[in-house]
Amino acid sequence: MEASAKRAVAIEGNNYAPVLTGDHSRVVSLPPEALRPPAQVSAPAGLDNLPVRPGLFIGRTAELDRLDGALAAPGKVVVQAVHGLGGIGKSTLANHWAATSPHGCTPRRWITADSPTAVQEGLVALAAALETSLTNALPPEALAERALQWLSTHTGWLLILDNVNDPADIAPLLARAQPQGRFLITSRLATPWHGIPTVLRLDVLDEAESLALLTSIATTTGPRDMDGAAELCAELGHLPLAIDQAAAYLAQDLLTTPRSYLDLLAQYPAVMYRDGAVTTPVERTIARIWNITLDRITALQPAAADLLRTLAWYASDEIPAALAGASVNPPARSKAIGLLTAYSMITPDPAAGTLAVHRLVQALARTSDPDDTHRTPHLVDQARTHATTHLHTALPAAWDTPDTWPTWRTLLPHIDALADHAPTDTDTDTTAEILSRAGLLLHNQGQLSRATSHLQRALADRVRVLGEDHPHTLASRNNLAYAYKSVGELGRAIELYEQTLKDRVRVLGEDHSGTLASRNNLASAYESAGDLGRAIELYEQILADRVRVLGEDHPDTLVSRNNLAGAYYTMGDLSRAIELYEQTLTDMVRVLGEDHPHTLASRNNLASAYESAGDLGRAIELYEQTLADRVRVMGEDHPHTLASRNNLAYAYQSAGGLGRAIELYEQTLTDMLRVLGEDHPDTLASRNNLAYACYTAGDLGRSIPLFEQSLADRVRVLGEDHPDTLASRNNLATAYKSVGDLGRAIELYEQTLKDRVRVVGEDHPGTLASRNNLATAYYTTGDLGCAVPLFEQTLADSLRVLGEDHPDTLASRNNLAGVYESAGDRGRAIELYVQTLADRVRVLGEDHPDTLASRNNLAYAYESAGDRGRAIELYVQTLADRVRVLGEDHPDTLVSRNNLASAIAERNGGEPEQP
Incomplete structure (x- = not known):
């Protein structure tokens, strides 16, 4: 018998066994009943194969409920x-x-x-x-x-x-x-x-759940020191696996506390992310878990892993899309974002156009590890460079225009994060440029501590990268001096300004615009420190240099003339200040136009000078014009507009219009809170101004809480020694004095005087004012033994520091006259009052409110001395002048009317004169 096919078998005779052909694979012979249809197969008991559950499961109640509901x-x-x-x-x-x-x-x-x-x-x-x-x-x-x-x-x-x-x-x-x-x-x-x-x-655990998980595992062997547990959970981003890994480590090493584990994370991040406790399988550590994902992502698109490493240098939330791979072509960028989103490595917010990355993913991605192909030192350094470049590209061109501020606000958290995460020795000039511009923006926004920190680092970076004499380094030194000046550290500011000026003269030359700017800035610092002689000398030199180098009409020349006027104003030489302000305003209108910000600022300054000179009508008119122009040109919410509203309110207050003043102050404070925030120095000043207006209006119940809040906020935001903080402490003391709480008032006055002597020196105008205020408080308590020497010292110091004609010197002479009068020394009092009135007429003019007050005080001294005829004559003149200058309803006018009526009544034996 013969087989005819490839795998045919020829059998001769009976064969009752299987016959096999083919490649000799294993063959199993089953009876028919062993291969029942699957539908007929019942599940035997014990078929479950769930993994062994951990002994601890915490939280997730809402998620379990959702699973229940769905399944x-x-x-x-x-x-x-x-x-x-x-x-x-x-x-x-x-x-x-x-x-x-x-x-x-x-x-x-x-x-x-x-x-x-x-x-x-x-x-x-x-x-x-x-x-x-x-x-x-x-x-x-x-x-x-x-x-x-x-x-x-x-x-x-x-x-x-x-x-x-x-x-x-x-x-x-x-x-x-x-x-x-x-x-x-x-x-x-x-x-x-x-x-x-x-x-x-599924999201991370909440704070309470992650803390409970960490604590439960770490304390399995008994109670222990859990100091820093909440901070550790936050640092790990409340990620369950990370919490579990850290807790197992703590349970294994009883000498390690959560706080010391945090230190280990900071010092040895690569090791701590990679290694767990002895009982933690290596594949269940954070580094290994995410490496599996990164392996797959990198295989699909390497650019996605690059993007993740770049995003690791920013804040974890609200990362603008502009920072996400700006240098990658759009299709590749879109694919990378999609892939990272698909693997839950990032979370996009399409409505906001931002991305979020878990903070622990970021921490791991920016921690270099030579043994990790996804985090080699080269890849991590490259990602930091990309992050820096993307941030720099996204920065607005300007930092001082409100239309750029929304963009700045979205970028600032990521600039801060880059500064926190990047080692300083890796900073480049690009990093310094980012920090410098961010520092100036933060300074503009009143965030002085953050501003100073960024500007300090920018200067250090540029010294290291560019050298001491590079123009960018000199600019950074100037900017840092500006920050020191703003936080009240005038000694450090002046030292840096002097160094910068010296270096710019040597490197750039006497007539370079940067050199002239440095000289101007140094003059401003001298002025803030109360050294008006040196300030004016420098301002005059700068003005002459700018006229010679730039010409009469150059904007910088006009600014110099304005600054010199401001110094004369501070010195109390109001006539020279007004003359210069008027010239500057005329020139700015001609050269820059009516609506230029410099022109509007010049008009505001002239209004302020008119106000100080007692010309309240012209001051209010100019303030109202400036406010209207700033609203039209800059908008309702521009900081300069808000400042104009504040200035107009103060002018109304000076003119006796306290109702209108308080209304404007309240509006300004509300707007500043909304636009600038609670802690901006301008907002703090606005609250102080409202408090002072309420104080002037006699509403001490409202003014004292406002003064107390202003002081607390300034201590917190600006520090104990900032000039504004010292001013707030002085104002609160004055309010306490007015309600008769003389003990607290004197305590605050003494503290303020001591602090001003220490911070700005014995001869600073603020120190002289503090000594005068303390003397006034002693005088109010009747302690003339303490008050008289202080008043005499203040007058002597004012004459020496400020000069005969400074308004503060004239006020000091007036105050000393008052205390002599109270001490019964009417002869010396009248002599000083007469001298003060003559000086005020000569320096301030017949109609200045201070001149009118001097005439009233002299009248009162004559009345106290029994010379009612001369007193009434002066009272009549003062009342007529106050009605004409201040108006019928001004509080000072009402005081004059009362004084005159009282003097006439006394002359008539206690009966008022019949009309």
């Missing part, structure tokens, strides 16, 4: 997907729910689904568990097929598909198994779950 819903099949960042606790949540709330599902099978092979292995294991006799009888493909058939013909089962990397890997399973049973899917992927009824995004 207990009626219907033949329910698919629930849980996605989130690696280490967020997806598998732990799924395992806990499946073990504790399965709603009668059986069997409960756990399948690792991170690849097609793993899915098949899970199905093979299910088939083998269902029919153990088939374990070695059928090939894997056949077993997987039987498992699929079983799932499609039975109900009530629960399959947990854990760690799905690609929805395509489980698509055949979902399609074949429906419409029976329940699926619970966990994945790092966020985006591809369309078509799945319920998708749950």
Whole structure:
């Protein structure tokens, strides 16, 4: 007999055994009953294969409730997907729910689904568990097929598909198994779950839950020092896996506290992220968990991993899209963002156009590790450079115009983060430029501490990178001096300004614009320190130099003339100040135009000089014009507009219009709170001004809480020694004095005087004012023994420092006259009053409010001395002048009318004169 085909067998005779042909594969012979249809196979007991659960599960109540609601819903099949960042606790949540709330599902099978092979292995294991006799009888493909058939013909089962990397890997399973049973899917992927009824995004634990998790694990061996536990949880971003890793480390090393673990994280981040406790599997550490994701992301698109490393240098939230790979072409950038989003490494906010990255992802991504291909020193350095470049490109061109401030506000958190995370020795000139411009913006916004910090670092960077004499270095030194001046550190400011001026003269020359600017800035610092002689000398030199170098009409020349006028104003030489201010305003209108910011500032300054000279009508007219122009040109909310409103309010207050003044002050404070914020120096000044207006109006119940708040805020924001803080302490003391709380008033006055002597020196005008105020408080208590020497010292110092004709010197002479009068020395009092009146007429003019006050005081002295005739004559003249200058209803006018009536009544034996 002969076989005719390739694998045919020719048999001769009877043969009752199997005959095999082919490649000699193993063949298993099964009886027919062993291969029942899967629909007829019942699930045996003990088929569940859930992983061993950790002994501790904390929180996630809302998430468990959502799983309950979705997986207990009626219907033949329910698919629930849980996605989130690696280490967020997806598998732990799924395992806990499946073990504790399965709603009668059986069997409960756990399948690792991170690849097609793993899915098949899970199905093979299910088939083998269902029919153990088939374990070695059928090939894997056949077993997987039987498992699929079983799932499609039975109900009530629960399959947990854990760690799905690609929805395509489980698509055949979902399609074949429906419409029976329940699926619970966990994945790092966020985006591809369309078509799945319920998708749950898992987030980090809340603060209380993460603290409870850390504490529970770390204290398993008993009570221990948990100092710093809350800070550690925050540093780890409340990520469950990171909390678990840290807690296991603490439980293993009883000498390590949460605070010392924080120190280890700061000093050895690469080691701490990579290593866990002895009992922590290496594949369950933060570094390893995310490396698996990064391996896949890098394989799909390397630019996505580059982008993640770049984003690591910014703040974790609200990262503008402009900072996300600006140098990458748009399609690649879009793909990178999409891929990182899909793997839950970033979270986009489409409405805001921003991205967020978990802070621990950032911390790991910017920590170099030579043994990690995703975090080599070269890659980390490259990412920092990219982050710096993107930030620099995104900076607005200007920092002092309000239309750029919204953009600046979005960038500042990321500039701060870059400064915090980048080692200073890696800074470049680009870094210095970012910090310098941000520092100037922060200074403009009143955030003086942050501004100073950035400007200090920018200067150090430029000295190191560019050298001491580079123009950018000199500019940075000037900017830092400006910051020191603003925070009241006048000694440091003057020292830096002097050094910068000297260097610019040497490097740039006497006539360079930068040199002239440095000389101007130094003059301004001298002026702030009360050294008016040196300030005026420098201002005069700068004006002459700018006229010679730049010409009469150059904007810088006009600014110099304005600054010199301001110094004369500060010195009390109002006539020269007004003359210069008027000339400057005329020139600015001609050269720059009516609406130029310099012109508007010049008009404001002239108004202020008119106000100080007692010409309140012209002052108010100019203030009103300036306010209207600034509203029209700059807008209602521009800081200069708000300043104009404040100045107009003060003029109304000086003119006796306290109602209008308080209304404007209240509006200005409300607007400043909204536009500039609670802590801006201008806002703090606005609250102080409102307090002073309420004080002037006699509303001490309102003014004292405002003064107290102003002082507390200035101490907190500006520091104990800032000039504005010292002024607030002085104002509060004055308010306490007015309500008769002389003990607290004197205590505050003494503290303020002591602080001013220490901070600005014995001869600063503020120090002289403090000594005068303390003398006044002693005088109010009747302690003339303390008051008289202080008044005499103040007058002598004012004559020496400020000169005979300074308004403060004239006020000091007036005050000393008053205390002599109270002491009964009427002769000396009248002599001083007469001299003060004559000087005020000569210096301030007949109609200045201070001149009118001097005439009133002299009248009162004559009245006290019994010379009622001369007193009434002066009272009549003062009343007429006050009615003419200040108006019928001004508080000073009302005082004059009362004084005159009282003097006439005394002359008539106590009866008022009949009309």
